[in-house]
Each structure stands twice: as C-alpha cells, then as structure tokens.
Amino acid sequence: MSQRNFVDLKGHKESVEQLCWDPKHADLVATASVDKTVRLWDDRTGKCARLVKLSGPNINIAYKPDGEHIAVVNTNNELTILDVRGFKPIHKKKFNCEVNEIAWNITSDILFVTTGKDDKGDEKGIVQVLSYPSLQPLDNLTAHTAGCNCIAIDPCGRYVAVGSADSLVSLWDISEMLCVRTFTNIESAVRTVSFNQSGEYLASGSIDCFIDIANVQTGRTVHQIPCGPAVNSVDWNPTSNLLAYAGDDNIKGIVRVFGFTSAG
Template identity: 70%
Template sequence: MAEMEETTVPFKNLTSREYPGHKKKVHSVAWNCTGTKLASGSVDQTARVWHIEPHGHGKVKDIELKGHTDSVDQLCWDPKHADLIATASGDKTVRLWDARSGKCAQLAELSGENINITYKPDGTHIAVGNRDDELTILDVRKFKPIHKRKFNYEVNEIAWSTTSEIFFLTTGNGTVEVLAYPSLRPVDTLMAHTAGCYCIAIDPLGRYFAVGSADSLVSLWDISEMLCVRTFTKLESPVRTISFNNTGEYLASASEDLFIDISNVQTGRTVHQIPCRAAMNSVEWNPKSNLLAYAGDDKNKYQTDEGVFRIFGFKNSA
C-alpha cells in the first residue's frame, strides 16, 4: 500500500546499488522487455547481462558477452523476446546475442564505427547509426541490411515512434528530423534547440517524445501535433541521456552535472535528484517498475575507470 507521502515524494526513501564487473567505463545500460535482466555495454569491448531481482537482494548473476574487438557503445533488447540483445560496436559489427547462453547468434559487418542502435517496436528491424552519419536498417530474421542512407548532417540518436510509422533522428544542427517509415521519406524538420540535439526518448504511452540538447535543456514534444509542450531546465551541462519511466509519468535526464534529474512529465517539476560522481553516459528506466539504471565516467581513487553501473529505486534497508 502506498502511503500518502509517496504521492508527493515518490523517491524519497530509495537508494542505489552498485554493480561492478567491467574493466573500463560503461557506455550503455538497457533493460529487457520483462524488466528482469539488464545489459551493460563497455569500453572494455564486452557486454554483460545481469539478472536483477526486483528487491535487489541475493547474489547477482551475470553473463559476459565476448567477441567485439572495440568499444560496445550502445545496446538494445528485442522488444518481443526477453533473451535476445543486439550490440553496436566501433569494430563495425552489430551482433545479436542469446542472453541465456552468452553466445553470439548473428553478426552483421557494416561500413563504419557503430554508435547507435535501436529496435523497431515489433522486433522485426534494427536501426544502426555510425560515426559517418550513415543509417543502416537490418532485417532481424536474415540479419542483413535492407536500407542504407547517408546524411549530410551530424546524426546523434535515432528512435522509432511506438506505432513504428515515424522514425526520428536528432542532429548536430539542433533539429529533430522526422521521417516516414518504412520509406524514410522526410516529413518534417523540427527546430528543437539552439545547439545540437544529442538524445531522444519515446514516452511508452506514445503521447510524447523528449529531446536532450547541448544547450542543457530537455524539450517535451506532443507526437500527434509535433509541437513542443514543455522544457525542463534543471541541468546546466549538455544533456547526454534521457528516459521515460514505464507509466510515462517521470522523465530522467543526465549530463556532466553531478546529479540525475527526475521530473514530473506533466508539471515539468523536479521530484527527485540522484547524486552521482561523474558525467553520465546512459540512464534507463525499467519497463515494469521504478528502477533506474545509470552509468557514467566514474573513476576510482587511482583515477582509472571503475567500470560500474548503478540502479536506483531499491528500498533503503536502514
């Protein structure tokens, strides 16, 4: 039973747990569709899959996914299959893994250093972006490219709408490019920010998308109108990573500031801030509960990468 106070201070008595295991810093964290496993991708050329208990107790089992020969910059889970995960690496490959065995099931060799990867909501296609601003769409069944497009502007992050009819690109020009899918025909250019747009997140209820920018603002957009309805102004550094929680009620955003901001989507007000010790690379809410995974550029006392990520949202045992 939620207490009255919980409605006003939803994250008050919660704490973070640390998960060490990587040898170098963690670039990406992502939950599977059932919220039972978390994957982390690292500069140490590996990904790991962690079985997370909802209360955070017990020994954490993890499986190492080895095979990439460069940094694993981003990863994403099959939205329809709780044990399939795709990884994008600077080694120009995309790999599909079975998280139960830790074995690589499919491999696609592409033309550039991959930095972005996302699944189509029905699980049939994967979109990959590389450092040369080239987009590749892979058919998951054959694991072969079915579409390639090079853009003449800096492409930062990519996302499908929940209906898969729209494909978004955030750009270095401060715009969000709106493309029709599957044609990838340009539909709209949204003048979203005064500096480069780094990251994008889609509200799981399909009402909004949020964009994080180098101007330190996060903008919230109505998907049906393609209009900006609100901005979040708490961060002071370029916004690197954002995520909606499973109900679409809260938005987490992070930057080089030493905290993660959690704001109410409807009011724009901050409801909680999670302190952190370094610039953040990735934040992602669990799809079933208010657990937030986050990873950044943490260093240990010897000034070497810690290779950890953390999960916020566990009950404080004190």
C-alpha cells in the first residue's frame, strides 16, 4: 500500500476528536470537536457544508449505515442523535459511566457503546449493546481487561473491532460474539480503529507517532503512516482507499485526508 496525496479541512476552533465519512455520500465527512460543534465537510472543496453546536465538548461521532442519523458523544457522557437532513438533535441519552465510542451494526438496529470507567471509578473493559432507536440495553460484552476506547464495524457485517487502553485491538465475530484475533501492532492505549471499504484492512492509532494499517485476516502490518504525537481519529472512505485522520498536533482543528494508490 502506497500513500498518495492529502487535503486539509480547516475551520474548527479547537481540536477535532473524531471524524467519520458519510456512508452514502463519499465526498462528505463529519467531524466532532472540543469547540462543541459538529461539522459536515465536502472534501472536494475543503469547505464546511453544515454546522451544529451541542451542549458540551464533543469527543466521538458515528454515522448510521443508511446515512440518515449521526451519533455524537460529549465529555459529559451524553449521547446525542442528529437527524442529518435538518442537522438537529432528535434523541439524547445520559450514561452513568465513561462513554467513549459508538457504532451501529450494518442493519442499524443495534448500537455498540464502548465504555471506560464506571461511576465508581473502576475500568471494566465493557462494550454496551443497545437496541435502536429505543436505546434500551440488550447486553454487555466484556471485551478487554482495561477500558474500551474505540470500536469499528466491518462493512461486510462479519466483525466488530474494539481498541483498548491495554494497547490491544480485539476482533470479534458478530454472529457468535467470540474473539477471533487480537492485533498487537500498537504500543500504547488504542484511541481509534477503522475498517476500509472492503473489510480487508484495519487502521488503528494511538499516541504513537504513526497510524498502523493491518491485514484483517493475518493481523500483520501492511503500511504505517508517520504523523504527529497523537492520533485522535482515523476513518476510511466508504468507497475508496482514502483515509481521513485527525490528531493532536501543533495546528489545531485540522483534518487531513490521505489517499492510497495500491494495496498489498
């Protein structure tokens, strides 16, 4: 896999904590920022197309697979569901534990929520499984020995990947909810994971100075992208080998989009 070019998306006043591509419009990417806003960008022009300000600093964001809703989590452990057409909140849920990242399954009837510390300050390594749209609890998946920071769903519907503070990424068979593989390519707490559009590759990042891209079936690294001192979020484009990245660097509020000419 070889790296091509990139474009910067500038406009947030503070750091971008996470981003995600619109699954139905491959030129649009949504970003969640500590500046309390959620923005929708057109990567062809580099311009912000939509903006909404929410109640707190935003740290996580995910698209519903049909592209109709966006889930956003802030530092107050509050989950907000946005309607994309009006770009306004339609549901909210407050959690009594540290909420990290969220992801829908491909049929959009289940929402996975990774959690860190509970209300007693203990880390359980649990992924909460909620029904959608009711947001009622269905199950708890004990995935790691430390807090679960991030999650991604294989676009083919086979796997869910969970990144943890224990520096591991676990790969789970969704039909059986069994762990089939762990990735050990990251050396510190895993902050972000993302499958490419074919489900063949998994990108992950941390405070390490690189983004790791691994083959899902073997767990082996196929490419590493050098970057700043910390990676907050990576997300593959839904139709091509474009990888968007946001991180803690010296330039606040910028998203960078990388392209790849080949895979191997």
